[in-house]
Amino acid sequence: RAASIALLSGDEAGAAAALGLWRERDPASLALHSAEMVLALRTSDEATARDRLASLLAAPGTEGWQRALGAMDGGRDPELAAKLLGEAVEENRIPDQLQAWLAFGGLAQRLAQAELASRIVDAVIARFPDEPRVALLHASQLRESDKPEEARALLAGLEATAAGDAELRFLVAGEYDALGDAVAAARVLGQGPQDDRTYRLRASLLARAEDREALGTLYESLKRDSSRPDPQRRLLLGQVAEFLERNEEALRWYHGVPGGEERWLAALRAANVLHALDRDAEAWAALHALQAEADADDELRRDAYLLEAELRNDAGDGPGELDAFARGLAAFPDDSALLYSRALAWERRDDIARAEADFRRILVADPENVATLNALGYTLADRTDRHVEALELIDRARVADPDNAAIVDSYGWVLYRLGRNDEALVQLRRAFSLGKDPEIAAHLAELLWVMGQREEARRYFEESRKLDPDNRALERALEKTGAGAGA
Numbered sequence: 001r002a003a004s005i006a007l008l009s010g011d012e013a014g015a016a017a018a019l020g021l022w023r024e025r026d027p028a029s030l031a032l033h034s035a036e037m038v039l040a041l042r043t044s045d046e047a048t049a050r051d052r053l054a055s056l057l058a059a060p061g062t063e064g065w066q067r068a069l070g071a072m073d074g075g076r077d078p079e080l081a082a083k084l085l086g087e088a089v090e091e092n093r094i095p096d097q098l099q100a101w102l103a104f105g106g107l108a109q110r111l112a113q114a115e116l117a118s119r120i121v122d123a124v125i126a127r128f129p130d131e132p133r134v135a136l137l138h139a140s141q142l143r144e145s146d147k148p149e150e151a152r153a154l155l156a157g158l159e160a161t162a163a164g165d166a167e168l169r170f171l172v173a174g175e176y177d178a179l180g181d182a183v184a185a186a187r188v189l190g191q192g193p194q195d196d197r198t199y200r201l202r203a204s205l206l207a208r209a210e211d212r213e214a215l216g217t218l219y220e221s222l223k224r225d226s227s228r229p230d231p232q233r234r235l236l237l238g239q240v241a242e243f244l245e246r247n248e249e250a251l252r253w254y255h256g257v258p259g260g261e262e263r264w265l266a267a268l269r270a271a272n273v274l275h276a277l278d279r280d281a282e283a284w285a286a287l288h289a290l291q292a293e294a295d296a297d298d299e300l301r302r303d304a305y306l307l308e309a310e311l312r313n314d315a316g317d318g319p320g321e322l323d324a325f326a327r328g329l330a331a332f333p334d335d336s337a338l339l340y341s342r343a344l345a346w347e348r349r350d351d352i353a354r355a356e357a358d359f360r361r362i363l364v365a366d367p368e369n370v371a372t373l374n375a376l377g378y379t380l381a382d383r384t385d386r387h388v389e390a391l392e393l394i395d396r397a398r399v400a401d402p403d404n405a406a407i408v409d410s411y412g413w414v415l416y417r418l419g420r421n422d423e424a425l426v427q428l429r430r431a432f433s434l435g436k437d438p439e440i441a442a443h444l445a446e447l448l449w450v451m452g453q454r455e456e457a458r459r460y461f462e463e464s465r466k467l468d469p470d471n472r473a474l475e476r477a478l479e480k481t482g483a484g485a486g487a
Helices: 002-008 012-025 030-042 046-058 063-072 078-090 098-110 114-127 132-144 148-163 166-178 182-189 196-208 212-224 231-243 247-255 261-276 280-291 298-314 318-331 336-348 352-365 370-383 387-400 405-417 421-434 438-450 454-467 472-481
Strands: none
Touching: 012 030, 030 046, 030 063, 046 063, 046 078, 063 078, 063 098, 078 098, 078 114, 098 114, 098 132, 114 132, 132 148, 132 166, 148 166, 148 182, 166 182, 166 196, 182 196, 196 212, 196 231, 212 231, 231 247, 231 261, 247 261, 261 280, 261 298, 280 298, 280 318, 298 318, 298 336, 318 336, 336 352, 336 370, 352 370, 370 387, 370 405, 387 405, 405 421, 405 438, 421 438, 438 454, 438 472, 454 472
């Protein structure tokens, strides 16, 4: 732990001393080799980094290469990491496991090493020529290399196979979605056997694509098979009608769900529809009834408090929002979802002390709660000067979920707040590649502006504005930089 804290705070000398003591106790530890590799990459000690990488890749099983992957991912010297990875590929030291090759191929993409990623894809194709997931990696690499049409051609070639393989079908649909083609993703999901899950995902994709015609066609198709009182199908019909903003129809479907767990979820969604119809008194009454319903599942009753808080906030009823949280926590003491949402509400009100208190109540019961580690770390980084503490929290979240765009964004943001701008830029660029989010774009724009790269900063300010013109991070970044209307 001492070594980890020293590494997180940038104290390389302290980290080296702690690692020396660790080596005396357990020289064969893969965790030690991983930490030594992180330090070597931090200090550009190429020989040590290469040696530790070799020992990790040679370890049996999956722990060694997974630790090597973590050490190389998001380090201070991405060029050295890319060089070492290239050598490992050339020297055939990547373990002969498809999962490992796919993971290191993804790392090459994140390091913005298009040529290396292409070499890894070629090697994977040669080693695993009949594996459809290799074609998916190739498609992903082409997408990251700004070759969307070539990626589409590969995906099109997988569609026939995917029709008979449910898991592959979802993966192909996901890659189409990453290309920004939700309609194609919905089309792929429409192949092969259908169930309520695929119907739900197709409806969600078509709604996101704003393809109301296709969504309406799907809705009419579902209605034709709705004569029997099937709870799941009627719930789904209500959800699709709600997507289509046919709110009166949605209410009828929700109220017609005959029983089972679906009945309570339908009651929850009906309250949301009532709010959309400006019938708030009915919405509150429905939610209060669900909160008091002894036969309902506890999670759904808890969700009734969460939804009430959300809808009251949407209605501009701040005291009502906090009252819903208070009643919810009285019924479900220390519930993490209620505490998390209330912490965000306190943060919106600039009451950082209360936000931190709620986040820490979650961590007392669940010290490795990834979302809370990230949220608390980000709050401390963004709203206080406790940046080293924030970095430790965020890094714990990042280790658990290294490809989460929000966590990578928090990591980049705290590095920026620590003045480590070059490292921060690598992370914020990666975060935006993982998720086109207005807050990430605003963070990237602010950092680029501070670093003097004003034209590129303006492009990201505009990107953030297109995604959400009212985003709070965007407003703060514009105010801080003075970019204003000129961004």
